[in-house]
Amino acid sequence: MAKHEVFSRTFLTSIFLGIGGFLYGYDSGIITPSLALRSFNQYFGNPDPSLRGAIVSIYQAGAWFGSASVGLTSDRFGRRKAILFGCIWGVVGGAIMAGAAHVAMLVLGRLLVGFAVGTITGVAPVYAAEIAKTHERARLTAVNQMMVAWGFFIALWTGVGEGKWNNPNQWRLGFAIQGVPALLLAAGVLFLNESPRWLLLKGRTEEAEIAFRNYHYSHAEDDEWCRSEFALMQANIAEEVRTQHQLSWGHLLKTPAFRRRLFVGSFVWAAAMLAGISFVQYFQTAIYATLQYNESQQLLISGLYGTVGPIACIASLFFVDRVPRKAILVSSSALLSLCFLIITVIAAVFPAQPGMPTNAAAQRGLIACIFAVSANYSALLGPMTWIIPPEVFTTELRAKANAIVQVIHYSISLIITQCSPIALAAVGWKYYIMFIATNALCAVVFFVAYPETKGKSLEEIADIFGDVDTVHTCDIETVKEKATVKTDEYRRSRESLA
Template sequence: MKPNTSGWLSKPFLTAVLLGIGGFLYGYDSGIITPSLALKSFLVYFGNPSAPLRGSIVSVYQAGAWLGSASVGITSDRFGRRRAIAFGCIWGVIGGAIMAGAAHVAMLIMGRLLVGFAVGTITGVAPVFGAEIAKTHERARITAVNQMMAAWGFFVALWTGVGEGKWHNSNQWRLGVAIQSLPALLLGSGVLFVDESPRWLCLKGRYEEAEKAFRNYHYDGSNDDWPEVFTTELRAKTNAIVQVIHYSISLIITQCSPIALVDVGWKYYCPQILFILTNVLCAVIFAIFYPETRGKSLEEIDEIFGDVNVVHNTDLEEKVGVQEVEFRQRK
């Protein structure tokens, strides 16, 4: 059995690029509303919304993302990583379509809520999926794809806003919000053609399917023994909790920012120094208190944090390699 191509053309990395569309969607959806709110046609069409209403238009996206990330830890563990992502993409397509065809502000808010739900769902499981299919030496590269694509999403959204400003039409604002349905459609369709996470399949006791998926990701598809394809039940749920905290804070900031800018103007930016100090503090905490995980498998990382997984390879049939997994929780 020959390993699949490693590096930039490995199947796990190419799958991570597909999953990175979810990061792109997050960046684009977060960024496109800013230039839209600045368009005169947008303000006129929706009756020049007040600062609190503009804050609601922006922050309802974070509220939807909060709901999506709060639920995906359960849904992705029950139905699988692929189905959870596809489910989120459905709402992304619907939400983008509602926003593009919005006849009044209530439709705009509802569409943005659904798009937020989609993004919260996708970002809550896509990084987990990528990490679970990655080899140890390429996990950093694979998990970084999502963040890189998010940055590209912001970039494209802001330049789309520039293009909208050059297009003098009463419906110019609809173009940018309509585009956001395309990444959701592409990701939702594409993810159905990739293999499920072998670790999730092992978690469900579907070892034959897990073996096949593992071989497809890392080898040429033939049989052989295979190591380390077991995940703890907490991985998806923990990532979901992180996303919930993220979107909770974002919800507060995006709701209050338009009001604060109207009331205190440029002085509102002075407290932003706290964000810089928070990053510095986090860097110090990580450097001092957190163990290094580079070069370690997910199972080895589990063991560092007190979850012991013992994996044994054993042949059960001629020419068929399977894995016997024994796992113990350290009490």
């Protein structure tokens, strides 16, 4: 059997693919300090809450369109080329934002960058899940959340640096940096091996076997494991193609088992957006402003906030493959509900009003709870959003279904980001009550309706949903033996032709 390596080729590949997650985190984060800079607000005519919401949410609209395109580009051209397609728009969008002469250019740039992120994040977790061994799949896909957190960290501290740079164009620097990770990912992704599962789906067996071995073969003792695992994968995908070939988008809704898969994959992202994390990320400086902190203090606290996520995400890599998925989901949502309850009580009992004395201890307590929200999300619920959707769908459906999942993700995020500044201005702390309720509800749904997928291969997970007869429902050793014989015959015929 192949050895368990901490820094396996697949793990290092997932780190590189995580540049897409970094881009997501950076693009999401850089707007936060920008909205706190006087130079930015003066240049764009001091946008009101509605326009501020639009500047933020247009990014989610772009991501919506990007993720919607993934089901077509990823299935037709492959995982790598779909990522490259997204990267191109990331570079263009970043350049337009950096050179924005008016709000329309800024909004267009945000739209294109969002399209890029929606495309990349719709493909990269699928790619990572398809190349991973069962025991490391959660860790490989959770890398995306870690990279998102690092992107957000760099963005917020870039904002701190911009705040200390006495220049009327200080806000352009952060926008210009957006193109760098997109360029790096575009330059390197075509040097990676394509997903073996996608290649098998397209009937390119020889390329698939080479790609599989390039990812998993390190020592002579790996040979038997690679032979049997590849043969088993080949047999399972052949069964999928036989039973599910040429499935349309409509089949995801018509078939009960597919609907259940879609619910499981989609609800985890809906729960993440309704957790309040995007609201906190984008509008934390507005929250700090209500606590009467000045611009410099707002930027500094947001920078410290951005430090929490990467630390929590790194910690999650050590347990995410060991703890049941369901336990993580239920505990995370329950704790998030508790955090927002405390935030609401503090904000209600100790309101910060202009010109009035404030309770310093209450301010620090509220900020600590906001930091706790970030730590909880980054270590628990956040990684699950990248792990669960790619693993619950079959190879035939994975790209299409994940596209729908990401559309739902960005649709909810768009609504939250557009409405939050308006709601915060209108009702203040009462807006937080919504997140108490949504997180509590999500904890109940996770407990009642979610299956456990920890420790199961992508093919074995099909047994949970019962929508395809996988080879795992038969005598597994017999199937491996038969499939390995077929693989040996294929290899001998290939050698004779050579």
